[in-house]
Amino acid sequence: MKKHIYEESNRLSYIMHGDYYLPDLVVNEEEPTYGKYGMLRKQFLKVHRPARYQYLLMTGELTAHLNRVDQEAREQVKIMLKQMAEKQGVTEQMKMQDQMKWVGSDQENKLLAKGGNYMELSIQIKKYRTELHLSQEELAEKVYVTRQTISNWENEKSYPDIHSLLLLSSLFNVSLDQLIKGDIEKMKEIISEQEIKKFNYYGSIYTVHLAVLIISAVPLFMWLGRYAYIPFGILFIITMYWALKVEKLKKKNDIQTYKEIVAFMEGKKLDELHKAVEVGKRPYQNILKVIISAGVTAMICFLIGVLMHVFLN
Structure with a gap:
């Protein structure tokens, strides 16, 4: 009897072990080089085309198939991005002359690609x-x-x-x-509206928590003494959490000064000249915000302390 046989019906080789022929399942696959698109294809095959997946796996063709799909997808993405860049005039010359504009256009193309x-x-x-x-x-x-x-x-x-x-x-x-x-402009409007709503939502919650924190400070310490640090500390942590959420959104949308925030809330963008002026204002406006916030907080706490003293006595 032959030691090796090949079955045409299932395209599998068999090797004799004792009195039985067993499938020769030694798979010689090429090196996997696929990335995101290959993994997406693999997951699709496993979930929705299990028979096809098993066939490719058994015949040693799976990795080659995934490599090919991934490579083709990546080449199409490159071609697409290049075509969009050419259409919008995003060139190396633009990169040299105006890097900010080049980066913005490049990001817009990537957004379109998504x-x-x-x-x-x-x-x-x-x-x-x-x-x-x-x-x-x-x-x-x-x-x-x-x-x-x-x-x-x-x-x-x-x-x-x-x-x-x-x-x-x-x-x-x-x-x-x-x-x-x-429809890029429509998409930008949708994204902008979502960002404004999120900014309003975070800002409102932060404002409420900050007000509660300031107003409750004096009563808490007058009534609870040193134990007031526990509820006050909890309120402070919650307030800082929302403050960080607001700051993260401000950083993401590159808004810091009063004019920048107002323009953002109205769904507008400052032109390059006004933006440069506002960027120059940021350092001293941040200092003013700290001084004014500290002054207002101190005044409110003082007034609450006086009122409590009057009513309790």
Whole structure:
């Protein structure tokens, strides 16, 4: 009897061990070099295409497949970003002449690469899918996601990542600009509104806690003595937590001075000249804020102390 045999039906080699032929499962795969996109593909295969995953694994073709998918996706991303940069005039010359503008444009392109407007894109996906006479299930199979994911995209419940956008663009045979419809300004407005709402929310909570902290300081220490440090300390920690949240948002949106904050709250941006002036004001405005805050706090505590003394005596 032969020591090795090959089965055409399942494309597997067998080796004899004793009286039995057992599958020769020594896998000679190439080195894994894939990154994010390869891992996304692998997860998709494991969850939604287990038979395909097992076949690639058993035949030693899985790593090569993942490497290829990852490489193709990365090349498409590079091409897409280069095309967007050329379209918007983001060149090396701009980088040398105005680095701030270059960085801003580069970040905008990366933002576009991650997404556009939910409502517009949902309509586009459904439109092109219908034109190709594809069901949601059929489209899902072609872009390596579930039917539910396609449904969520078309109903504005979620948004495709860059890998999915590239696959959709290729499948529909349209550019990313056509697919996303270039609604960058709308997207910026949505993001800006969300940031303003968040800033208002954090600011309101911080203001309330700060007021409670200041007003309660004198009564707590008059009534509880040294034990007042416990509730006062808790209030102080909570207030500082919200203060840090506010400062983090201010840093993220590069706003510090009064004018910058007012412009941000109104959804506006200062021009370069006014921005430069405001940046110059930041050091002394921060000092003034500390002095005024300390003065107001001291005055409030003094008045509360006087009032309590009058009413308690």
